[in-house]
Amino acid sequence: MSERRPVLTRTEPRAVRVTAILLALAFLGFFLVIPLAAVFFEALAQGWRVYLAALREPEAWAAIRLTLTATAAAVLINTSFGLAAAWLLGKFQFPGRRLLATLIDIPFAVSPVVAGLMFMLIFGAKGWLGPWLIDRDIRIAFALPGIVLATTFVTFPFVARELAPVFQAQGGEQEEAARMLGASGWQTFWRVSLPGARWGLAYGVILCSARAMGEFGAVSVVSGHIRGVTNTLPLHIEALYNEYQFSAAFACASLLCLTALITVGLKAWVGRRKAEPGPRSAP
Amino acid sequence: MSIELDNISKRFGAFTALDQVNLGIPDGQLVALLGPSGSGKTTLLRILAGLEVPDRGEARFIGGRAGHRVGFVFQHYALFKHMSVFENVAFGLSVRPRRERLPRAAIRAKVRAILETVQLGWAGPRMPDQLSGGQRQRVALARALVIEPEVLLLDEPFGALDTQVRKELRRWLRRLHDQTGVTSVFVTHDQEEALEVADRIVVLNRGRIEQDGSPLEVYEKPASAFVYQFLGQVNRVRGHMRDGNLEIGGASLSVTSATLEDGDAAAAFLRPHDLQVSLAPVQGSLPALIRHIHLAGPHARVYLEALHDATELEAHLSQEEMGRLQLKPGQTIYALPRRLDVFPDYVI
Numbered sequence: 234m235s236e237r238r239p240v241l242t243r244t245e246p247r248a249v250r251v252t253a254i255l256l257a258l259a260f261l262g263f264f265l266v267i268p269l270a271a272v273f274f275e276a277l278a279q280g281w282r283v284y285l286a287a288l289r290e291p292e293a294w295a296a297i298r299l300t301l302t303a304t305a306a307a308v309l310i311n312t313s314f315g316l317a318a319a320w321l322l323g324k325f326q327f328p329g330r331r332l333l334a335t336l337i338d339i340p341f342a343v344s345p346v347v348a349g350l351m352f353m354l355i356f357g358a359k360g361w362l363g364p365w366l367i368d369r370d371i372r373i374a375f376a377l378p379g380i381v382l383a384t385t386f387v388t389f390p391f392v393a394r395e396l397a398p399v400f401q402a403q404g405g406e407q408e409e410a411a412r413m414l415g416a417s418g419w420q421t422f423w424r425v426s427l428p429g430a431r432w433g434l435a436y437g438v439i440l441c442s443a444r445a446m447g448e449f450g451a452v453s454v455v456s457g458h459i460r461g462v463t464n465t466l467p468l469h470i471e472a473l474y475n476e477y478q479f480s481a482a483f484a485c486a487s488l489l490c491l492t493a494l495i496t497v498g499l500k501a502w503v504g505r506r507k508a509e510p511g512p513r514s515a516p
Numbered sequence: 517m518s519i520e521l522d523n524i525s526k527r528f529g530a531f532t533a534l535d536q537v538n539l540g541i542p543d544g545q546l547v548a549l550l551g552p553s554g555s556g557k558t559t560l561l562r563i564l565a566g567l568e569v570p571d572r573g574e575a576r577f578i579g580g581r582a583g584h585r586v587g588f589v590f591q592h593y594a595l596f597k598h599m600s601v602f603e604n605v606a607f608g609l610s611v612r613p614r615r616e617r618l619p620r621a622a623i624r625a626k627v628r629a630i631l632e633t634v635q636l637g638w639a640g641p642r643m644p645d646q647l648s649g650g651q652r653q654r655v656a657l658a659r660a661l662v663i664e665p666e667v668l669l670l671d672e673p674f675g676a677l678d679t680q681v682r683k684e685l686r687r688w689l690r691r692l693h694d695q696t697g698v699t700s701v702f703v704t705h706d707q708e709e710a711l712e713v714a715d716r717i718v719v720l721n722r723g724r725i726e727q728d729g730s731p732l733e734v735y736e737k738p739a740s741a742f743v744y745q746f747l748g749q750v751n752r753v754r755g756h757m758r759d760g761n762l763e764i765g766g767a768s769l770s771v772t773s774a775t776l777e778d779g780d781a782a783a784a785f786l787r788p789h790d791l792q793v794s795l796a797p798v799q800g801s802l803p804a805l806i807r808h809i810h811l812a813g814p815h816a817r818v819y820l821e822a823l824h825d826a827t828e829l830e831a832h833l834s835q836e837e838m839g840r841l842q843l844k845p846g847q848t849i850y851a852l853p854r855r856l857d858v859f860p861d862y863v864i
Contacts, residue, residue, distance in 0.1 A: 406594035409567055413588040414608035414663060424611070428598045 272490050275483035287481035288488070292461040296469035297488070302377065303452075303465060304445040307384040311441050315392025316434070320426070322393070323400025324408070334397075340389040348386050349454025352379060356455075375457030380465065383451035388444045395437030399430040432506045439503060443496040447489060517579050517666040517699055518543045519564065524573035526559055526723075533559040534570070535723040541701065543579065546693045548710035549703045551720035552746065557703045558671055560720070564701060565669050577667070587665030587698075591672040593656045595644040601655050602627055602640035608663040626662060633692075634658045650681040657689075661696075670702035674709065686713050707747045711735060719743050741859040744785040751791065751829045753784050753802070753822065754861055762858055765824025767802050772855040781861040790854040791831040793818065793841060801850035804829060806843055811835075818843060820851060 245253075277284055287293060321327075322334055340348065356373040357363050366373060373379045407429065411421040427434070449467040456463040464472060466485060473482035521539040525532075534556045541547055549557040562568035563575055565588050596604050609623045618626070631637050634654040644652055653673060660668060673689070674682040690713050693700055704710050710717050711731045719726045719734060719742075727739040738744040745752070755764035757776045762769045762784050769784070776782050794801060804820040807828075816838045820829040829851060833841075843849065 406590055406592065407596055410588070410590060410594040410596070410659075411607070411611075413565060413567070413586060414611065414659065415585065416607070416611040420611045424607075425596055429596070431598075 269490060272483055272486050275479060276487040278483075279480045283480050284484045284487075287478075287484035290481070292464070293469060293481070293485055295461045296464050296466045296485070299377070299380070299464070300446055300466040303380045303384045304442055306381045307388055307445045308438060308442050310381075310385050311388055311392050312434075312438055314389070315396055315437060315441075316427075318393040319396030319400050320422075322397040323403070324405065324426075337390050337393050340386055345383075345387050345448065345450030346454060349383050349451035352382055352386070352451075352455050356382075374455055375459065375463055377463070379455040380452050380463065383455045384445050384448050387448050387451050388441045391441035391444065392434070392437035395440065396430055396433050399433030400426065403429050432503055435503045435506075436500065439496055439500050443493065443500075446492055517577055519667065519699065519701075520576040520578060521560070521564075522574045522576065524560070524563060524570045524575065526556075526563065526568065526570050532723045534563075536573070537723070537725055539718060539725065539728070541699060543699055544697045546690070546700045546713065546715045547702075548714035548717045549701060549720060550705070550707060550710040550717050550746070551726075552705055554722075555720040556723040557705075557720045561669050561671055561701060561703045564667070585663050585665045585667075587660030587663060587668040589653070589656050589660050589668070589670040589673050591675050593644070593649075593652045593676075595652055595655060595659075597644055599644075600640065601631070601636065601642050601644065601647070604644065604655055605630060605659045605662050608659060630658045630662045633661075648681075649677050650685060653677065653685065657692075661698075665698060668698045668700040670700065672703055672705070675704070675706075682709070689713060711747070719746065721746075738785075738857070741783055741785065744857065744859070749788055749830065750785050751788060753786075753827055753829070755782055755784065756780065757782050757858070761800075762856065764802060765822070767824075768800060769802065769853060769856055770800050771858050773857050776858055776860065782858040783861040784853075784856050784858045786853045786856050788817070788830045788832040789815075790856075791829065792852040792854060793831055793833060793837075793843070794850045794852050795841065797850050798852055801852040803848060804851045806845050806847045806849060808845055809838075809843060811838070820849070822851075823848070 288297075318333070318337060322330060353374055354360050355362055356366065356379060358367065358374070360374070363374065373382070403426065407425050408421050411425045416424065447467060448465070449471075452465055453468055453471075456465065456468060458464060458468060458472065460472065466489060470482050470485045470489070473485065519539075519541040521537060524534050524537045526534040537556070537560065549560055551557045559568060563570050565586055567588075596607065599607070605627045606623055609618060609626065628637065628640070631640060634657055636651060636654055636658065639647060639651065639655070644655065647655065657673075670689075674685050677685065686709055689702075702713070714731060716729065717731055717734045718728045721742050727734050727743045729737075734743060735747055738747060744750050753762075753764055755762045755769075757763070757778050757780045758768070759778065760771065762771050762782055771784070797803070803823045805823060807819045807821050809819070810817040815832045815834055818831045818833060820831060821827070822829060831851065
């Protein structure tokens with residue numbers, strides 16, 4: 234849709250431009266392309282058979298399932314919370330609004346390892362609630378709930394932070410219009426506010442999923458590294474690597490790289506939709 | 517349905533938006549709330565709509581059905597950007613509780629009909645951002661009208677449009693009102709718009725009603741200096757009252773409506789077309805110097821400067837009169853008011 238604009242006036246001499254481009258390309262190649270290629274190269278170094286075997290192996294398969302489960306749970310929780318928080322921040326002025334906005338950002342500032350330790354301090358065997366929970370046979374630390382908690386904490390801000398500015402930019406007029414037309418608050422939210430922000434929401438969910446799948450530090454602390462039980466994919470990769478099983482480690486790593494590439498693609502596509510004023514539909 | 521506003525006051529922090537406003541609007545009237553920005557006109561409209569709650573006082577709707585419907589048209593349209601024109605207009609019908617909701621086919625027919633009424637029958641599948649400003653505002657009107665409101669409220673409905681479209685749309689709004697007879701209130705800061713469209717004009721200033729009357733009344737008999745200045749072009753001269761006349765720099769001008777005591781400082785207002793120009797001194801005229809003359813247009817505009825204190829005055833003369841007088845810039849003439857209204861002199 235964008236019209237072609239005249240080329241910007243060039244002031245830099247050709248040599249400078251070429252050097253700058255080459256520098257940027259070299260940097261990109263060195264830090265992104267070569268490592269990424271290396272992962273796939275190493276993964277496939279001993280052939281497809283070994284690659285597939287490494288993924289089919291029960292412990293790897295358990296790690297993949299656990300990662301997907303924890304990611305799904307964290308994304309679900311953070312989407313519900315993010316919607317509510319973004320709604321509050323974007324549509325209302327109230328005392329403590331800035332404090333809430335700051336609090337939401339805390340997980341970005343805290344090191345994931347510290348976040349993991351924090352949960353151990355609460356739910357661990359010697360933590361505040363640990364003994365009480367163990368007495369009632371409720372397992373949080375070294376189990377799925379702990380992993381979900383840690384993942385949720387680390388990816389907490391994504392949806393809220395993406396959505397709040399979108400809600401804010403919408404302003405209040407469309408909601409007022411809906412109200413004047415007789416819509417209830419519920420109808421207004423589901424039919425006017427949320428659809429108007431759907432690309433912002435999608436963007437937040439994608440970022441949140443990507444970060445949740447790759448989470449290492451916090452999960453590493455709370456999971457207890459029980460093979461085939463509480464090892465997520467990143468933890469499984471580390472374990473394999475430490476045992477010099479390079480092909481298997483890189484095979485699993487290539488899976489994470491693949492999801493990352495898909496995420497980047499989706500993100501670019503959604504980002505473009507988000508930037509448009511409205512959806513284009515053929516009449 | 518008629519509306520009663522009873523002693524409405526509203527403050528936003530330290531700012532008084534409305535100060536004890538009383539207003540009654542009978543069924544079927546088309547009323548303009550006219551005032552500068554910050555006069556409280558939009559707040560008054562939003563209180564009528566229920567979008568704002570007054571600090572004091574009460575807005576009552578009389579003689580409507582239970583759960584009356586109010587149609588509201590926003591200055592910037594407030595169309596739902598992610599919905600097509602059709603879905604926008606159908607929204608008010610489709611959010612009704614199931615037992616009140618029309619069948620799908622009936623909603624479809626109603627939306628089509630109202631889109632035809634606003635001359636946008638073709639636009640149903642379009643998205644709002646594919647339409648021009650004037651078209652969007654007509655969609656907003658259709659969306660408000662399709663729910664068959666008993667009161668229609670419009671907040672600066674044509675404020676964001678260019679002049680040509682504005683003029684068309686306001687005539688169209690007037691015709692629409694004549695057809696439907698829905699009690700309507702619209703907010704505007706454009707006096708020309710208010711004068712042309714409304715049955716009645718309520719002039720607001722600083723949260724209070726300055727004047728309330730027909731377009732003719734507010735224009736011909738402004739109740740205050742503010743209304744005089746706000747509606748139409750006006751000249752202002754300052755002087756003192758003496759023996760029921762206005763004394764300015766030695767000249768004594770006769771006054772049309774005098775409510776002031778002798779010796780009071782007075783601000784006198786007169787419209788440019790109420791200023792006659794005479795070549796020789798006459799009783800009750802003010803000597804003035806011609807600065808410029810603009811001949812283009814339906815009447816000539818003569819810009820004058822009063823000799824005694826350099827007050828600027830503007831006179832509108834017919835082309836015939838211009839031909840008869842043969843005026844030239846730099847010439848001294850005698851300005852004679854046909855009518856002159858005085859108000860206590862204070863800074864507005």
